[in-house]
Amino acid sequence: MKSLAELAKIREEALKTVDVRMDTKCTRVVVGMATCGISAGARTVLTTLLEEAKIRNLNDVTITQAGCIGVCRLEPIVEVYKNGEKVTYVNMDAKKAQRVIAEHIVNGQVVSELTIGAVEK
Amino acid sequence: MDFFRSHVLVCGGTGCTSSGALDIETKFLQELKKHDLEKEVKVVRTGCFGLCEAGPIVIVYPEGSFYSRISVDDVARITEEHLLKGRIVTDFLYAESVEDDEIKSINQVEFYKKQQRIVLRNCGIINPEVIDEYIAMDGYRALGKVLTEMSREDVIDEIKNSGLRGRGGGGFPTGLKWQFTYQAKGDQKYVACNADEGDPGAFMDRSVLEGDPHALIEAMAIAAYAIGADLGYVYIRAEYPIAVHRLEIAIEEAKEYGLLGKGIFDTDFNFDMEIRLGAGAFVCGEETALIASIEGERGMPRPRPPFPAQKGIWGQPTLLNNVETYANIPQIILNGSEWYASVGTDRSKGTKVFALGGKIMNTGLIEIPMGTTLREVIYDIGGGIPNGKAFKAVQTGGPSGGCITTDALDTPIDYDNLIEKGSMMGSGGMIVMDENNCMVDIARFFLDFTVDESCGKCTPCREGTRRMLGLLDKICEGKGTLEDIDKLESLATTIKNTSLCGLGQTAPNPVLSTIVHFRDEYDAHVIDRTCPSGVCKALLSIVITDECIGCTACTKVCPVDCISGERKGLHVIDQDKCIKCEACIAKCPVKCIVKK
Numbered sequence: 235m236k237s238l239a240e241l242a243k244i245r246e247e248a249l250k251t252v253d254v255r256m257d258t259k260c261t262r263v264v265v266g267m268a269t270c271g272i273s274a275g276a277r278t279v280l281t282t283l284l285e286e287a288k289i290r291n292l293n294d295v296t297i298t299q300a301g302c303i304g305v306c307r308l309e310p311i312v313e314v315y316k317n318g319e320k321v322t323y324v325n326m327d328a329k330k331a332q333r334v335i336a337e338h339i340v341n342g343q344v345v346s347e348l349t350i351g352a353v354e355k
Numbered sequence: 356m357d358f359f360r361s362h363v364l365v366c367g368g369t370g371c372t373s374s375g376a377l378d379i380e381t382k383f384l385q386e387l388k389k390h391d392l393e394k395e396v397k398v399v400r401t402g403c404f405g406l407c408e409a410g411p412i413v414i415v416y417p418e419g420s421f422y423s424r425i426s427v428d429d430v431a432r433i434t435e436e437h438l439l440k441g442r443i444v445t446d447f448l449y450a451e452s453v454e455d456d457e458i459k460s461i462n463q464v465e466f467y468k469k470q471q472r473i474v475l476r477n478c479g480i481i482n483p484e485v486i487d488e489y490i491a492m493d494g495y496r497a498l499g500k501v502l503t504e505m506s507r508e509d510v511i512d513e514i515k516n517s518g519l520r521g522r523g524g525g526g527f528p529t530g531l532k533w534q535f536t537y538q539a540k541g542d543q544k545y546v547a548c549n550a551d552e553g554d555p556g557a558f559m560d561r562s563v564l565e566g567d568p569h570a571l572i573e574a575m576a577i578a579a580y581a582i583g584a585d586l587g588y589v590y591i592r593a594e595y596p597i598a599v600h601r602l603e604i605a606i607e608e609a610k611e612y613g614l615l616g617k618g619i620f621d622t623d624f625n626f627d628m629e630i631r632l633g634a635g636a637f638v639c640g641e642e643t644a645l646i647a648s649i650e651g652e653r654g655m656p657r658p659r660p661p662f663p664a665q666k667g668i669w670g671q672p673t674l675l676n677n678v679e680t681y682a683n684i685p686q687i688i689l690n691g692s693e694w695y696a697s698v699g700t701d702r703s704k705g706t707k708v709f710a711l712g713g714k715i716m717n718t719g720l721i722e723i724p725m726g727t728t729l730r731e732v733i734y735d736i737g738g739g740i741p742n743g744k745a746f747k748a749v750q751t752g753g754p755s756g757g758c759i760t761t762d763a764l765d766t767p768i769d770y771d772n773l774i775e776k777g778s779m780m781g782s783g784g785m786i787v788m789d790e791n792n793c794m795v796d797i798a799r800f801f802l803d804f805t806v807d808e809s810c811g812k813c814t815p816c817r818e819g820t821r822r823m824l825g826l827l828d829k830i831c832e833g834k835g836t837l838e839d840i841d842k843l844e845s846l847a848t849t850i851k852n853t854s855l856c857g858l859g860q861t862a863p864n865p866v867l868s869t870i871v872h873f874r875d876e877y878d879a880h881v882i883d884r885t886c887p888s889g890v891c892k893a894l895l896s897i898v899i900t901d902e903c904i905g906c907t908a909c910t911k912v913c914p915v916d917c918i919s920g921e922r923k924g925l926h927v928i929d930q931d932k933c934i935k936c937e938a939c940i941a942k943c944p945v946k947c948i949v950k951k
Binding site: 247280 | 358359360361362364394395416417418439440441442480481487488490491492493494495496499500503612613614619620621
C-alpha cells in the first residue's frame with residue numbers, strides 16, 4: 235500500500251461488492267417474479283437488467299424482485315422507484331430492459347411508451 | 356466483477372456455527388446452483404450478528420430480511436420463494452420483525468434499535484475473510500491518515516481527548532497508557548493485544564476477532580506508529596479456533612496488500628504482527644502473566660511496578676490493550692475525538708459491548724452507549740426475563756464483579772456508577788438472574804471458577820479462595836453457621852488486600868456483593884436450613900402431596916427406588932435415599948410432587 239489514493243481506489247471497487255447491504259437512498263428496480271411473471275419471461279428481463287447494471291457500473295441501483303404485482307396479463311412488469319416516484323413498465327423483454335436502464339436509470343428520461351399508462355390507453 | 360442483486364449473509368460466529376450455520380451456507384450454495392441463481396445472489400459468511408438466541412441467523416439484503424433459527428430444511432423454501440420469486444418467507448422471519456402485516460428490516464428490530472455500533476459496526480455486515488470488504492467500510496483509511504497526516508504526538512492527543520478507557524475491565528485511560536509507553540526509553544518497543552477473554556459467558560472479543568479482524572490489525576498498527584514499535588503480538592486463547600483462523604487470514608491479506616510489512620503507505624513505518632496462542636488460563640488475562648506467557652514462561656503474574664509500559668515483553672516497553680479497546684481506535688481517528696467524546700457519560704466515553712446471558716430472552720451480544728440504564732438493557736434490548744419470572748439481580752464483571760439488584764436498575768451504566776453500586780464493568784459479561792437463582796450458589800459458582808484458575812503463586816489467593824469455597828460448600832450443604840458468614844467476610848477482606856494480582860484481589864467480590872445484597876438468603880441457609888430459591892440440593896426435600904393418584908409413574912423413573920406406595924394409593928418418598936434428581940417431578944401427571 236503506497237498511498238491514500240491507492241486505498242481509495244480499492245475502496246471504490248470494493249464498495250460495489252457490499253453496497254447492497256447498506257441503507258442507501260438509491261434507485262430501486264423491481265421485477266415481478268411470481269409464477270405469472272416467470273412464465274411470461276421475467277427471468278430474462280431480470281438477468282438483462284443485472285447484466286446492464288454490471289456493464290455500466292451502476293452501484294447506486296438495487297435490482298430486486300417482487301411477487302405478483304396484480305396485472306398478470308401485462309407481465310413481465312418492471313417497476314422503477316427513483317426520486318420518490320414510481321414508474322411501472324409492462325410487457326417487458328430484454329430489449330426493453332436495456333432501454334429502461336439506458337434512458338431512465340442512467341439519463342433520467344422515463345421511457346413513456348413502455349409504461350402501463352401508454353400501453354393501456 | 357459480477358453485479359449481485361441480493362446478498363445472503365449467513366452468520367459464521369461461534370454460536371451460529373455450532374448450531375449448523377456452515378451446513379446452511381453449503382445448502383444455500385447448492386440451492387442457488389439448482390435454480391441457476393449463482394450469478395445473481397451472493398452468499399457471504401459474516402461474523403456474529405449479536406442476537407445469538409435467535410441463531411442460526413440468515414439476513415437477506417437489500418431487503419434486510421432477518422431470518423432466525425433457520426435449519427438446513429428451510430433453505431430450499433427461502434431460495435425458491437424469496438430469492439427466486441421475491442416473496443419474503445414470513446414464517447421464518449424473526450418474530451418481532453413481522454408486525455401488523457408489515458415486515459421490518461433487521462435494523463428496526465427492538466434488539467438493535469437502542470444499540471449504537473462502533474466496535475461491532477462491521478460484525479454481521481462484512482465477510483471477515485475478505486480484506487476488500489473491510490476497506491469498503493472505510494477500513495485502513497485511519498491508518499493511512501495517521502501515517503501520512505499526523506505526528507505521533509497528534510495521535511496520542513487524539514486518543515487522550517477521546518476519553519477512551521480500557522475495555523478489558525480496569526478502565527484505565529487508553530491515551531495515557533499510550534503516552535507512557537511513548538515516553539518510555541527502550542531500543543525496541545512492542546504493542547500487544549490481550550485477546551485472552553476468560554470470563555465465563557463473555558465473548559465480546561471473540562466476536563470482534565471473528566467478525567472484523569482487520570479492525571484489530573489496523574488499530575495495532577496505529578498504536579505501533581504512535582508509541583514507536585514495529586512488532587505486535589496478539590495473545591489469543593486456543594479455545595477460539597474460528598477467531599484464530601480468521602485473524603491468521605486477515606494478517607496474510609494485510610501483508611499481501613502491504614498494510615503490514617515494510618514502508619507502509621510509502622513512509623518509513625514498518626510493522627508486523629504475530630499470534631501467540633494461550634492455553635486458556637484465566638490468569639493470563641492479567642497483563643504481567645500474559646507477557647510471561649508470550650515469552651514462553653509459565654503464565655504467572657509478577658508485582659507491578661514496573662508496569663509493562665516500562666518493562667513488558669522481553670523487558671522492553673510494551674503497550675498492552677484489549678481487543679475491544681483497539682477496535683475503537685480507527686473510528687476515533689476517522690471521526691475525531693470530539694465525535695467519540697460526544698457519546699457516553701461524563702467520565703465514560705463511547706460505547707461498551709456486553710455479552711448478555713443467563714435468564715434473559717435475547718441472549719447475545721449488544722453494544723450500547725455508556726449511560727444506558729440497566730433497565731433498558733434488560734427489558735428493552737434483552738426482552739425481559741423468560742417465563743414470567745421476577746428479576747432478581749444482574750451480575751457484571753464476571754468472577755471479579757458483583758451483583759446489581761432491582762433498586763439500581765435505573766443506574767446509567769458506566770465505569771464509576773457500577774463500582775459505586777458494588778460491582779464493576781469488567782470485560783462485559785452480564786448475567787441476568789431471576790427468582791429461581793440461589794445467590795449463595797452463584798457466589799459458590801464464581802469462587803469455584805477462581806479457585807480452579809488461581810495460578811498458585813501467592814498464598815492469599817491459592818489458599819484463601821479455597822478456604823472460602825470450603826465455607827460456601829458447607830453453607831450450601833446446610834451445615835453452615837452464622838459464624839461462617841463472618842469468617843467469609845474477614846477472609847475476603849484479607850484476600851483482597853494481600854493478593855498479588857487482580858485475580859486474587861477481586862476473587863472475593865461475588866461473595867461480598869451477594870452477602871451485602873442477599874444477606875437474607877445466606878441467613879436462610881444457615882439459620883432455617885433452607886434454600887429459598889430451591890437450588891441447593893442438600894437443603895431441599897422432595898415430597899408427594901395428598902393429591903397423589905397412585906399411578907406409580909414416579910416409582911418407575913426413580914433411579915434409586917426410594918418411592919414406595921400401593922397402586923391407587925398415596926406414595927411416599929424415602930428422604931434418606933432420595934438424591935433429588937427431580938426425575939419424578941418431571942414425570943408426575945398430576946403435578947403433585949413438589950420441592951420444599
